[in-house]
Amino acid sequence: MASPDPGKLSEPRARQAGGLIEPARAAVHPPLVNLRPVNYVFDLGRAMSIWPMTFGLACCAIEMMSASMARWDLARFGAEVFRPSARQADLMLVAGTVVKKFAPLVRRLYEQMPAPKFVLAMGNCAISGGPFKFEGNYSVLEGVDQILPVDVYVPGCPPRPEALLEGIFAIQKKLTGHRFWPQPAPVEDPAFGAAPAAVQEGESR
């Protein structure tokens, strides 16, 4: 991606400046052993140990960090191993605003991750540009799904840590086909009345 001559913009860079960023290339290889029980065991293993990449872009990252700390503790579900190297991560947690200047790097990090990999777009910014989506927006990528294949969207500005946990459960469900943990009961908040559903709790506050 980087042009060898810093003074001269290479062709793809020039196109980025115009607002066009190529989507990530990701080849999916067929599994070596394609038997259902074997696949199920592997998927179960993958679902129970989703290691995110240490990678936060904006304010949503603060909620991501608090989800891994004592109160919400991502570690209960085996997902607390934040790997700093893309080669050892399974989940790209796009937590925050993706500006156009950083988009190629996000895409490169995604391409560096080894095969069973997932993308979770956390927060309105990563989903659609959020508060930065307005006419004449020149700097923010309006939705990370323009460059990466997103598996799960977790809305909110920022989403609450519970919502992030639900997003990780959604990836587990995508992998194995069922939800392992009990559905939390909807909470009654005196200020807002009954929340529509526990999953959307993040938006009700």
Add this chain to the structure above:
Amino acid sequence: MDISLLNVIKLLLALLAIIVLLVLNSVVMVWLERKAAGFVQRRPGPYVVGPHGLLQTVADSVKLLAKQIVLPGSSDRLLFLSAPVLAMFPMFLIFLVIPYGPWLTGLEVNLGLLLILAFTGLETLAVIAGGWASNNKYSLIGAARCVSQSVAYEIPLILALLALAFMCGSLDLTVITEAQSGWVWRWNIFRQPLAFFIFVITCFGETNRAPFDLPEGESELTGGYHTEYSGMGFALFFMAEYTSMMLVSFLAAVLFFGGSNGPFINGFWWTFLKMGLFMTFMIWVRWTFPRVRFDQLLNINWKWLLPLGLLNLWVTAVVLKLF
């Protein structure tokens, strides 16, 4: 040692048992480490995968097994693939010579201590090979740090162990264990407290564990020498770390805590119990202290541990000569 069929069978059985031990150790200790981290940070840690998260490491291993192995385009393929294996390989030999109990030793040699010190150096070689072959600046810096750290910390370690060997008059681990039999105050930790102090600090340096985990310093090197390793390559490096942790814990148990001699009913269970306790101590230290800076790390070694080690050796020699 004569090469008879019986001996070969015994050796093979010992190797098999060691492989089982190493795998079990990694599975249990990674779980314990994550649990301890949770305990220190006031959270439950792995909890829902199996009872109290006991199957967490199994799930991780299954996932790592099925993960794609990425070969960086500019890497040296042969070295890159062989480095993780090289990190695990010398371990089997080292664990053969440790006297777990009065009758439980894979291979009895009278230079056990020397052999262990020589073969632990090979792990550093594997780290350099991995860091170099990845052709990545972070890996290379991590590998370089690992070398300078290991070389530096090996010297006080050897000085501390030399004082022990002086006192027992042997490099044979069985003899050193027997010299500590009897009462608890005959353990070397009470007879050589300074050597034990140096040994504990160098342990963390040698195993690249926090607070001395600079070769993989995540905040500045994104993972150090195993930055480019994915899937099983990373798992093997990870396993090698826990194996070397177990190795130094066994060394501590055998050299300083009397090995299989306990307060009552001697036997191999004491060695394993002491090993487990020492490993728990290492985990505790890791989650308690922040990482040191690299110059601090080398200063502790050259300005404090080395003179202390020399002093300890000198005092031991004088005391042995006088009494």
